[in-house]
């Protein structure tokens with residue numbers, strides 16, 4: 237090997253289950269690590285130590301306690317505080333860049349983070365906006381903002397790995413199937429995710445391509461879904477709002 241020709245390794249991703257159903261993520265290139273939504277510090281510290289990683293960046297999607305609980309302890313231990321972010325900002329990380337996308341809807345200040353490494357598939361840290369098979373609760377009636385946020389995420393490269401904030405995938409897909417009982421793609425994904433969850437304990441990350449096909453909240457403008465809910469030709473925002481409200485009281 238030529239020592240002058242060092243190629244950076246792929247971004248390696250660790251999914252850390254925290255609290256009852258939250259996910260925190262550690263992503264690293266070689267020893268340089270970033271953490272997203274550390275709800276608890278201890279499992280993050282343990283992972284960083286086990287893999288001899290250096291924490292360089294802390295990202296928070298939104299201010300809910302189940303995403304921020306471990307921040308202060310990590311800050312004290314590593315001297316890295318949560319990055320102050322705004323839409324369109326590019327944060328340098330380990331020779332790569334994290335794009336900040338302001339994605340209001342779940343909260344007014346919610347951000348998602350998009351990391352496109354030189355090698356391997358891009359990563360989206362979707363917090364409580366985009367879930368496996370679903371989307372986050374809309375607070376304060378911000379349906380239009382949420383739909384616009386989902387449209388922005390939908391436009392990312394289809395091979396993007398979606399790192400979501402909660403393990404709700406099976407419940408979401410069961411809801412999706414209740415909306416479209418005839419949708420074989422949803423049915424197949426539900427089977428596949430059920431097996432995956434039993435096998436590994438997590439369904440994260442998902443692939444955006446799969447979300448585009450099976451996540452009803454990304455398909456409010458899809459004539460097939462519109463027909464299934466009897467809203468042919470309706471404005472996508474109306475269909476999205478109908479679906480999200482229905483999910484609130486479902487199950």
Ligand SMILES: [Zn+2]
Pocket residue numbers: 298300342364
């Ligand atoms: Zn939240």
